[in-house]
Amino acid sequence: MNIYWRELKAHRWGVLFWSLGMVALVGAGMAKYGAYAAAGTSVTDMFAQVPKAVMVVFGLGGFDLTKASGFYGVLFLYIAVMAAIHASLLGSNLISKEERDRTSEFLYAKPISRARVLTPKLLAGLTMVLIFNLATSLSSIYFVAYFGKGESFNAEIWLLMAGLLFVQLIFFAIGALVASIVHKPKAAPSIATSVMFLTFLVYYVVNFDSSLEFLRWFSPFKYFDAVALLANGQLDLAYVALSVVIIVLCIFGTYRFYSARDLAV
Amino acid sequence: MNVYLRELRAYRRSTIIWAASLSGLVVVFMSLYPAFTNDLAAVKKVFDQFPQVLLTALNLSSTAFFTVNGFYGYLLTFAGLAAAIQAMNIGTGIISKEVSGKTADFLLSKPTTRSRVITAKLAAALTSIVISDVVFWAVSYAAALLVSKDPFDAATFFLMSLTLLLVQLMFVALGALFAVSLPKIKSVISVSLPTVFTFYIIGMIGDVLDNDSLRYISPFKFYNTTYIITNVRLDGTFLLIEAAFLAVAIAASYVIYVKKDVRASV
Numbered sequence: 001m002n003i004y005w006r007e008l009k010a011h012r013w014g015v016l017f018w019s020l021g022m023v024a025l026v027g028a029g030m031a032k033y034g035a036y037a038a039a040g041t042s043v044t045d046m047f048a049q050v051p052k053a054v055m056v057v058f059g060l061g062g063f064d065l066t067k068a069s070g071f072y073g074v075l076f077l078y079i080a081v082m083a084a085i086h087a088s089l090l091g092s093n094l095i096s097k098e099e100r101d102r103t104s105e106f107l108y109a110k111p112i113s114r115a116r117v118l119t120p121k122l123l124a125g126l127t128m129v130l131i132f133n134l135a136t137s138l139s140s141i142y143f144v145a146y147f148g149k150g151e152s153f154n155a156e157i158w159l160l161m162a163g164l165l166f167v168q169l170i171f172f173a174i175g176a177l178v179a180s181i182v183h184k185p186k187a188a189p190s191i192a193t194s195v196m197f198l199t200f201l202v203y204y205v206v207n208f209d210s211s212l213e214f215l216r217w218f219s220p221f222k223y224f225d226a227v228a229l230l231a232n233g234q235l236d237l238a239y240v241a242l243s244v245v246i247i248v249l250c251i252f253g254t255y256r257f258y259s260a261r262d263l264a265v
Numbered sequence: 266m267n268v269y270l271r272e273l274r275a276y277r278r279s280t281i282i283w284a285a286s287l288s289g290l291v292v293v294f295m296s297l298y299p300a301f302t303n304d305l306a307a308v309k310k311v312f313d314q315f316p317q318v319l320l321t322a323l324n325l326s327s328t329a330f331f332t333v334n335g336f337y338g339y340l341l342t343f344a345g346l347a348a349a350i351q352a353m354n355i356g357t358g359i360i361s362k363e364v365s366g367k368t369a370d371f372l373l374s375k376p377t378t379r380s381r382v383i384t385a386k387l388a389a390a391l392t393s394i395v396i397s398d399v400v401f402w403a404v405s406y407a408a409a410l411l412v413s414k415d416p417f418d419a420a421t422f423f424l425m426s427l428t429l430l431l432v433q434l435m436f437v438a439l440g441a442l443f444a445v446s447l448p449k450i451k452s453v454i455s456v457s458l459p460t461v462f463t464f465y466i467i468g469m470i471g472d473v474l475d476n477d478s479l480r481y482i483s484p485f486k487f488y489n490t491t492y493i494i495t496n497v498r499l500d501g502t503f504l505l506i507e508a509a510f511l512a513v514a515i516a517a518s519y520v521i522y523v524k525k526d527v528r529a530s531v
Contacts, residue, residue, distance in 0.1 A: 014455070017459065018459070021459065021462070021463065021466070024466065025466055028466065028469060082462065085458055085462070089452075089454065089455055089458065093452055093455060097451065097452075100365075100451065100452070101451060102367075186452075189452055189454045189455065190454055193454065193458070194286075201290070201293065204293075205293060208297055208300070209300075
């Protein structure tokens with residue numbers, strides 16, 4: 001329990017700034033919709049004529065941009081990227097910081113097992129992921145109502161936020177796993193974020209070229225794609241199952257590798 | 266000179282990786298160009314009907330977009346983000362790593378002045394960035410030649426490429442300033458990523474609100490690619506602002522670093 005509170009305290013400013021950043025991102029994004037809706041004519045008709053390739057380059061493929069919900073769907077991708085960056089950094093830092101700051105000798109000389117160090121650390125991370133998600137959800141609901149001119153789609157927002165939570169948890173778990181495996185504690189956050197950006201690039205390429213559809217399994221961004229979520233009104237169970245498997249495997253791997261790890265001192 | 270060579274070697278891997286990933290990004294993007302311009306005439310007609318606000322929101326403001334140069338300019342907004350992360354990482358890391366790696370007392374007890382240390386370090390950071398940029402430019406140019414059916418203006422192309430370096434310079438300087446003024450930086454990437462993204466989002470907000478004063482705050486918005494395509498030169502006002510910012514930030518870094526109470530390792 002001490003470790004749990006210690007980690008929360010150590011990361012309190014980080015979580016606060018990230019949450020404020022997300023509020024600003026959502027606010028700015030929906031303000032964009034306000035400006036755009038003000039000028040809006042029958043834009044959908046025009047968009048219908050634009051080839052798919054062009055729409056994808058702008059990240060607009062498959063959204064009804066005359067509605068606030070469609071616009072929010074476009075914004076969701078940026079939200080997901082920011083959330084993924086936060087989660088990757090958080091997961092990898094929580095695990096690697098003791099060795100990086102040379103406090104591992106202090107911590108691991110205490111009469112507790114490594115697994116009992118890891119559990120409160122991961123729980124603290126989970127708490128902060130939830131805080132991040134909650135800040136994003138609440139600001140989304142507020143700003144969409146504010147700029148959306150009466151169009152309400154809170155159910156869809158909660159659905160997207162459930163998807164966001166899975167994305168966060170996946171990258172958090174990957175970050176933790178990376179930190180437990182790599183030997184240089186300082187390299188862990190860079191590797192974790194590189195993995196994240198790579199899966200993002202995969203997402204982009206898959207959207208562009210449907211012949212590369214099979215690559216979609218490699219990108220968590222594709223599991224909870226706003227286009228599909230808004231169209232179906234529910235999470236795809238296959239992807240949810242896959243996410244759970246990834247998360248469980250990564251966490252299991254983290255315990256496994258971390259317990260056997262030769263700590264740098 | 267020793268410090269300079271030492272740092273170049275220390276950042277060799279990182280430089281190669283960044284050059285490779287930036288080049289990979291441009292190759293992936295450029296390979297999308299042929300599909301993008303398949304039925305060019307039809308697309309152009311549609312875009313001409315778009316309201317101005319929408320074009321601003323999408324960050325493209327002229328039909329020049331459908332040339333290779335225009336497409337490359339759009340790609341540079343993403344490449345610029347990645348390149349800025351590289352720059353901020355190296356600017357912050359190259360100075361803060363002595364303290365976080367507990368090698369500060371080893372280095373600073375050598376018979377050399379602190380300003381010579383920081384000069385060598387900044388020069389190494391600059392070299393590493395220029396190397397990865399040159400690779401990026403060469404790959405971009407080759408990719409553009411491959412995918413473009415029509416000839417395009419090479420001068421415009423290289424001016425646009427140059428903005429990548431100009432943005433990076435500001436982030437190196439900002440990173441150095443952060444490294445000397447923040448009390449203790451434990452993880453470089455946890456400082457650099459949020460900072461770079463904050464400026465990126467400020468730039469985005471400026472676009473939305475059509476607020477020109479925000480343009481002066483975000484380095485990403487200093488050099489508008491549409492402006493370069495139409496005028497084939499960089500915006501002089503922003504070159505001056507950049508020069509002023511670089512001078513102030515680097516001078517401040519020197520002053521602070523020379524006088525700073527550097528934590529010795531225990």
